[in-house]
Amino acid sequence: MTATQISVFLENKSGRLAEVTSTLAGGGVNIRALSLAETIDYGVLRLIVDKPQAATQALARAGFTVTETPVIAVEIPDRPGGLAQIVGVLTQRGLNIEYCYAFVAKRGDNAVVILRVDSVEAAEAALGEGGARVLGSAELGQL
Amino acid sequence: MPKEPYCWDREIELMAPKALRELQSQRLREVVARVYEGVPYYRAKLEAAGVQPGDIRSIEDITRLPFTTKADLRDTYPFGLFASSMEEVVRIHVSSGTTGKPTVVGYTRNDVAMWAEVIARTLAGGGAHRGDVVQNSYGYGLFTGGLGLHYGAERLGASVIPTSAGQTQRQVQLMVDFGTTVLCCTPSYALVIGEEAKGMGVDFAGLPLRVGFFGAEPWSDTMRREIEAALSVDALDIYGLSEIIGPGVAFECLQKGGLHINEDHFYPEVINPETGEPVPAGQPGELVFTTLTKEALPLLRYRTRDLTYLLPEPCPCGRSSRRMKRVTGRSDDMLIIRGVNVFPSQIEEVLMGIEGTTPNYLLVVDRKPHQMDELEVQVEVSERTFSDEIVKLEALNGKIRKAISGALGLSVSVRLVEPKTLERSMGKAKRVMDRRDLGA
Numbered sequence: 001m002t003a004t005q006i007s008v009f010l011e012n013k014s015g016r017l018a019e020v021t022s023t024l025a026g027g028g029v030n031i032r033a034l035s036l037a038e039t040i041d042y043g044v045l046r047l048i049v050d051k052p053q054a055a056t057q058a059l060a061r062a063g064f065t066v067t068e069t070p071v072i073a074v075e076i077p078d079r080p081g082g083l084a085q086i087v088g089v090l091t092q093r094g095l096n097i098e099y100c101y102a103f104v105a106k107r108g109d110n111a112v113v114i115l116r117v118d119s120v121e122a123a124e125a126a127l128g129e130g131g132a133r134v135l136g137s138a139e140l141g142q143l
Numbered sequence: 144m145p146k147e148p149y150c151w152d153r154e155i156e157l158m159a160p161k162a163l164r165e166l167q168s169q170r171l172r173e174v175v176a177r178v179y180e181g182v183p184y185y186r187a188k189l190e191a192a193g194v195q196p197g198d199i200r201s202i203e204d205i206t207r208l209p210f211t212t213k214a215d216l217r218d219t220y221p222f223g224l225f226a227s228s229m230e231e232v233v234r235i236h237v238s239s240g241t242t243g244k245p246t247v248v249g250y251t252r253n254d255v256a257m258w259a260e261v262i263a264r265t266l267a268g269g270g271a272h273r274g275d276v277v278q279n280s281y282g283y284g285l286f287t288g289g290l291g292l293h294y295g296a297e298r299l300g301a302s303v304i305p306t307s308a309g310q311t312q313r314q315v316q317l318m319v320d321f322g323t324t325v326l327c328c329t330p331s332y333a334l335v336i337g338e339e340a341k342g343m344g345v346d347f348a349g350l351p352l353r354v355g356f357f358g359a360e361p362w363s364d365t366m367r368r369e370i371e372a373a374l375s376v377d378a379l380d381i382y383g384l385s386e387i388i389g390p391g392v393a394f395e396c397l398q399k400g401g402l403h404i405n406e407d408h409f410y411p412e413v414i415n416p417e418t419g420e421p422v423p424a425g426q427p428g429e430l431v432f433t434t435l436t437k438e439a440l441p442l443l444r445y446r447t448r449d450l451t452y453l454l455p456e457p458c459p460c461g462r463s464s465r466r467m468k469r470v471t472g473r474s475d476d477m478l479i480i481r482g483v484n485v486f487p488s489q490i491e492e493v494l495m496g497i498e499g500t501t502p503n504y505l506l507v508v509d510r511k512p513h514q515m516d517e518l519e520v521q522v523e524v525s526e527r528t529f530s531d532e533i534v535k536l537e538a539l540n541g542k543i544r545k546a547i548s549g550a551l552g553l554s555v556s557v558r559l560v561e562p563k564t565l566e567r568s569m570g571k572a573k574r575v576m577d578r579r580d581l582g583a
Contacts, residue, residue: 007531
């Protein structure tokens with residue numbers, strides 16, 4: 001049960017982020033979470049949205065380099081050690097987290113973290129066994 | 144009668160124009176016979192043009208000969224245009240080709256000796272002589288700059304320090320410690336040396352450095368003034384290309400009013416690059432050379448693609464050789480960066496070889512103050528090469544950088560850019576942005 005992340009290549013020049021967000025707005029797409037990784041020359045914008053397909057289409061039409069990446073959205077208890085517990089489960093299995101970022105919105109008493117791992121299926125299994133709850137796209141869309 | 148200048152080879156350099164024409168005519172007959180007899184490719188080329196060696200009687204007949212281009216060198220790679228057997232060839236240098244194959248040039252023992260002679264004239268043209276300490280900061284290796292200047296400076300009787308390029312702090316230290324009087328390097332490296340020296344607290348005004356011979360890349364009179372101020376030298380332009388000999392084809396004397404062509408060895412013409420027709424002295428066009436004396440790789444009417452013009456009037460220095468104006472541009476898309484010839488087609492070829500990469504690129508050449516020329520290759524990220532992970536994008540960047548640097552023999556930087564940001568016009572994209580200020 002993976003979630004779909006939209007990844008966009010962005011050159012470091014002013015106005016590019018604004019163009020992405022207005023393109024999404026124009027397509028009626030709502031951003032649920034985002035993270036921006038940057039280098040000196042460019043950045044990669046990673047988005048969780050309510051309508052991934054519509055988002056990808058709108059961005060591609062607007063000329064952006066965009067891909068869909070499977071990621072894991074996992075609920076974690078919103079208290080000290082919450083994230084450590086989840087990360088610990090994956091580390092024990094030798095699974096590597098490429099990057100992660102958090103949702104702003106909470107789900108009940110829990111926070112939601114997006115994990116990009118090298119093996120999605122193995123990570124899901126590990127998290128399931130570790131007692132963590134993994135969310136699907138539909139649930140994310142309602143957050 | 145102008146004052147007789149100090150020069151290396153009085154007999155040739157002060158030769159009356161009529162006698163020089165006779166010498167050139169005789170040598171042209173010899174070189175045409177040599178390629179006709181010794182190079183099947185040239186024999187076929189001459190026959191296709193309907194020319195027999197007997198048709199070439201004087202230097203004026205040169206226009207009857209077909210042109211030679213870089214494509215001819217590529218088609219005969221590596222040694223197909225050599226007119227000497229490999230037993231006679233004692234040196235091989237290599238420079239860039241437009242695609243795939245590099246340009247290979249060979250020298251016999253006599254060629255190497257002639258090369259040293261024309262470089263000795265070049266150095267003497269700037270007042271250098273036996274006993275001078277010559278620091279040669281051109282790169283040694285396949286590039287003709289290092290070894291070319293080296294042999295010529297030794298021929299002159301100077302003490303040569305073969306520093307090659309790089310390790311600038313040590314270069315400056317040797318200049319101070321050894322009392323270097325003559326510097327040979329690219330003009331942009333001269334400015335790097337000047338800047339490094341400044342940082343080290345070295346003032347050239349108090350040092351014996353007197354003259355510099357700068358070439359292998361385009362530069363301007365503005366840059367000359369900058370170098371002269373920074374290094375406290377006379378900065379002279381030298382010109383050459385490996386196909387013809389390497390450095391030593393033409394040189395500036397201390398008049399700094401154009402470059403004297405060693406035309407007893409390299410016969411110059413300027414043509415209209417569109418029609419191939421000769422243009423009169425003073426009119427700009429493409430420079431064409433015929434090697435009159437070379438043994439291993441004689442070339443007839445080689446199209447250099449360099450744009451310039453011949454100066455109609457004789458030089459006040461007294462040398463009788465004709466002069467060419469500083470090269471102002473190219474009739475093809477070749478770039479010269481830190482002495483290395485770069486064709487956009489080479490970069491395209493490398494990109495095509497990298498999985499998923501599109502051949503959409505832009506070359507940006509920059510010359511920041513007191514720095515060497517830099518080449519940045521902007522490559523569009525495609526759907527196939529894009530990754531959400533920075534690590535993978537950086538690996539792609541590194542892979543492209545390594546592949547291009549390896550193919551060109553020049554370190555470049557690579558910048559990944561968004562697709563379709565690179566200008567396209569009429570199907571043929573603009574591939575080069577040269578930000579170097581090369582105006583006068």
